[in-house]
Amino acid sequence: MYNAATVFWKTLADAGVTHAFVNWGSDHSALLEDLERQRVEDGKSLLEIVTCPNEMVALCAAHGYAQVAGKLVVVIVHVDVGTQALASAVHNVDRGQIPVLIFAGASPFTIEGELKGSRTEWPLWIQDIPDQAAIVRQYMRYTAQISSGVSAAKTMMRALQFAQSDPKGPVYLWARRETLEEELDAPLVQQGVTVGGWPSLTPPGLPPQAVDTIVSALIGAEFPLLITGNLGRNHGAVPLLSALSNTLSVAIVTSCPSALCIPHSHPFLVGSSWDGRTAFLKDADVVVILEADIPWIPITGTRPKPGARVFVIDADPLKQSVGYAHVDAEMLCKADAEVALGQLLDAAGRKLEETSRAIVAERAQRLEPLRSAWTAELDAAxxxxxxxxxxxxxxxxxxxxxxxxxxxxxxxxxxxxxxxxxxxxxxxxxxxxxxxxxxxxxxxxxxxxxxxxxxxxxxxxxxxxxxxxxxxxxxxxxxxxxxxxxxxxxxxxxxxxxxxxxxxxxxxxxxxxxxxxxxxxxxxxxxxxxxxxxxxxxxxxxxxxxxxxxxxxxxxxxxxxxxxxxxxxxxxxxxxxxxxxxxxxxxxxxxxxx
CATH class of the missing domain: 3.40.50.970 (Thiamin diphosphate (ThDP)-binding fold, Pyr/PP domains)
Structure with a gap:
């Protein structure tokens, strides 16, 4: 016998999800039953189930899994109480841009056995709240109710599109117990959806004018500075940043990094800040902020020098989910870091002339003692x-x-x-x-x-x-x-x-x-x-x-x-x-x- 829970598991597996970090409850009867059907009929379950007696630990585990595997992952929790027990880990997967599907069941809406899954236990009355998704909505890229087994796969794939499109992040789906128990014909279940028809958004690049402006500014600068913090979430962007810095002799500073953005041994990495006092910002005449949430903190007295040209490149340059965030900038560019760096690196190779190469070489010589002084200070500490x-x-x-x-x-x-x-x-x-x-x-x-x-x-x-x-x-x-x-x-x-x-x-x-x-x-x-x-x-x-x-x-x-x-x-x-x-x-x- 197949039901909406069958569709749930099959859709996740078809989409490449391998692990579910779970905290089971009374709303998951159909999910548990179908998992056992899979084991009996197929010898194993479609996903590896990881039992987590604490919801926040479950979401933290999913967080680490996604960071290392580079794959979307699912967390399953119990109605409103399990959703709340995810606690502040919800904040982390939002700010960390982690693609994770959080699924919660919900109390049945029938009480007299009208449908399979109708209320059978006393907590199911108390756990029925008016707007369960409101608990986490402001942190999610998308929230929706799975209303029917017939449309469940499409609802899920739409959620996965949001989760995996920049800026990536968590999505929240929920379903009533009767919905998960909804029986479906085998052909409908086996048909599923064509996963290839639900791609994430293509990573955007910089417009040609922005590429030309930024590269010309970097080449002509006396002291160009690149500030980054989150670029390393995309491993492919790291070698491109290294290459751009080497090509143009651009100093790099990390500010509140969430992942390795540049190797510590890179010759032009000259500082790393967690107090808002960004190294050499006061000296830079061209500043490129590339995927950084907090490039500096003005109240510390740290800010660009008057007349400095500032450019921002980010998947979310306006930081739309932050109540207030602002940087005075000449240009805000919404672009994928890896794509943008490839464009800048290509343009830099074309634009460099003999006179420019001399300037770049001279900049490299000036950066060497800055890095040496910083590393000597660390060694002494x-x-x-x-x-x-x-x-x-x-x-x-x-x-x-x-x-x-x-x-x-x-x-x-x-x-x-x-x-x-x-x-x-x-x-x-x-x-x-x-x-x-x-x-x-x-x-x-x-x-x-x-x-x-x-x-x-x-x-x-x-x-x-x-x-x-x-x-x-x-x-x-x-x-x-x-x-x-x-x-x-x-x-x-x-x-x-x-x-x-x-x-x-x-x-x-x-x-x-x-x-x-x-x-x-x-x-x-x-x-x-x-x-x-x-x-x-x-x-x-x-x-x-x-x-x-x-x-x-x-x-x-x-x-x-x-x-x-x-x-x-x-x-x-x-x-x-x-x-x-x-x-x-x-x-x-x-x-x-x-």
């Missing part, structure tokens, strides 16, 4: 311990971690996936891990905490699908991030599905960021003189033993480190545990307390 203590600084710790991973992995640290959720230490992680390969360091793209643990699970699954075979996955999180990530669920899933990863907890004893924000706004206020304990931003004096949470929940290996001298040995052991024992390892690194 890795040698410093916390003042008056045996505790490590974050740069010191990250240098030790990078060295241990380099020494004890087959690729010498080159084939590692780093998940960065350091928040107040995010910039340190970029600067001291020094990733070089496209896709080798990822962030959520949003500001919700709790992404990395679930994302590590999904990323491991995505790497198998994409046949990427990382030596290991390393998640670096703050102690607050660790707790937000529902660690008991995340490590249980990792254990059950054999997706081991290493977690490094930067344990500074609480939430640094709220106190920092307060002192920036009220530098001479009452709170500036108060302790973190008094401000209630501290987790002390009885903070959790983070590593042992993972041990209890997911049979992980865990250690707490309270001295800089212990780091190297513990990191080495942890790396070996993940690789040889194929289990999660958690190192709780105690830092100077806030």
């Amino acid at each position: 890795e040698r410093a311990l916390a003042p008056g203590a045996a505790l490590p600084t974050v740069p010191y710790l990250l240098g030790a971690l990078r060295s241990a991973v380099h020494e004890h992995t087959p690729s010498k640290g080159q084939n590692i996936l780093w998940l960065n959720e350091g928040i107040s230490n995010a910039g340190h992680i970029w600067n001291h891990i020094k990733p070089d390969s496209p896709g080798s360091m990822l962030m959520s793209g949003g500001s919700s905490l709790g992404y990395a643990l679930g994302a590590a699970v999904g990323a491991h699954m995505g790497s198998v699908v994409a046949q990427k075979q990382f030596d290991m996955i390393v998640a670096i999180v703050g102690d607050g991030d660790f707790l937000f990530g529902a660690p008991s669920t995340a490590y249980w899933i990792a254990s059950r599905y054999e997706t081991p990863f290493l977690t490094i907890v930067l344990n500074n004893g609480g939430w640094l960021s709220p106190g920092h924000s307060m002192t920036v706004v009220h530098p001479q206020g009452y709170g500036a003189k108060a302790s973190a304990q008094r401000l209630t931003t501290s987790f002390g004096p009885k903070a959790p033993n983070y590593s042992q949470i993972a041990v209890a929940a997911g049979d992980a290996w865990g250690r707490r480190v309270e001295s800089a001298s212990e780091l190297s040995a513990v990191f080495t052991e942890a790396v070996k545990v993940v690789q040889t024992e194929r289990k999660c390892a958690v190192v709780d690194c105690v830092l100077q307390s806030i």
Whole structure:
């Protein structure tokens, strides 16, 4: 017997979806029944089902999966309550532009058995709300109700088109229990839809006038600067950015990056900012902002110098989903970064003349000492311990971690996936891990905490699908991030599905960021003189033993480190545990307390 649930699963499989991260409920009876029909009749289900006892972890896992596999993924949750339990991970998949289909069932609309699936249990009355999709609508690229099994495939394919067209992002579909139970004839189900007839939008390029204007400006500039943050979400754009920078000797700065946009070793990468103070912005006479959400923060005093020519290239240059965002610019271009860079690179090769080549060569010489000074500053930071203590600084710790991973992995640290959720230490992680390969360091793209643990699970699954075979996955999180990530669920899933990863907890004893924000706004206020304990931003004096949470929940290996001298040995052991024992390892690194 086939029904709308059959169409649901078949459409996803036909569209290339391989995994569903699920949290089952009473609204999913038809989905569960059809999965078992598949197993009985075909020997397996069309999609791999990943059981997730926490909805936010499910969406974080889907997030990491999509980032690594480059494929759309589905998350299934339970009516309104499951939709709400997705929590702030919804914000992350929106801001991170992650193509994910979120599906929720809904309470039946019949109560006397008029249709199959009619209400049978008391919660089905309480869970019936007037507008379920409103819970997440402002974060979605598209929301719709699946109203009938006859049209279900077309409704789903329309949603997938939105999810996979720039700016990519989440979509939300929902259906009543009776709809999923709707019985359908076999020919209708088997016919399905022609997936090839539902393509995503073709990535747009720059108009010829924009290409000519931007390239001419870059060639003629005294100090051209390119600012990026999100370009690395498309791995194909990274080598093109490197080539354009090399061809024209353009300095590159990353600002609040969500993915690796340029190799750390690139000779013209001269800075990376997370505080809005964009390096060398005041010196640049031509600025190209390429896929960056926050190119600078004016209140810090950082802004382009008077008369500088500013160009914006972005899939969403107006940032339409942001309440207010603005950059004074000569030109705003809506274009795909990879396509646009190919156009600019081609035009640059044609436009360069002998005199221009001399200018470009001279610019390259001026950039070399700028990069050298920056990297020397980073190297010096890795040698410093916390003042008056045996505790490590974050740069010191990250240098030790990078060295241990380099020494004890087959690729010498080159084939590692780093998940960065350091928040107040995010910039340190970029600067001291020094990733070089496209896709080798990822962030959520949003500001919700709790992404990395679930994302590590999904990323491991995505790497198998994409046949990427990382030596290991390393998640670096703050102690607050660790707790937000529902660690008991995340490590249980990792254990059950054999997706081991290493977690490094930067344990500074609480939430640094709220106190920092307060002192920036009220530098001479009452709170500036108060302790973190008094401000209630501290987790002390009885903070959790983070590593042992993972041990209890997911049979992980865990250690707490309270001295800089212990780091190297513990990191080495942890790396070996993940690789040889194929289990999660958690190192709780105690830092100077806030």
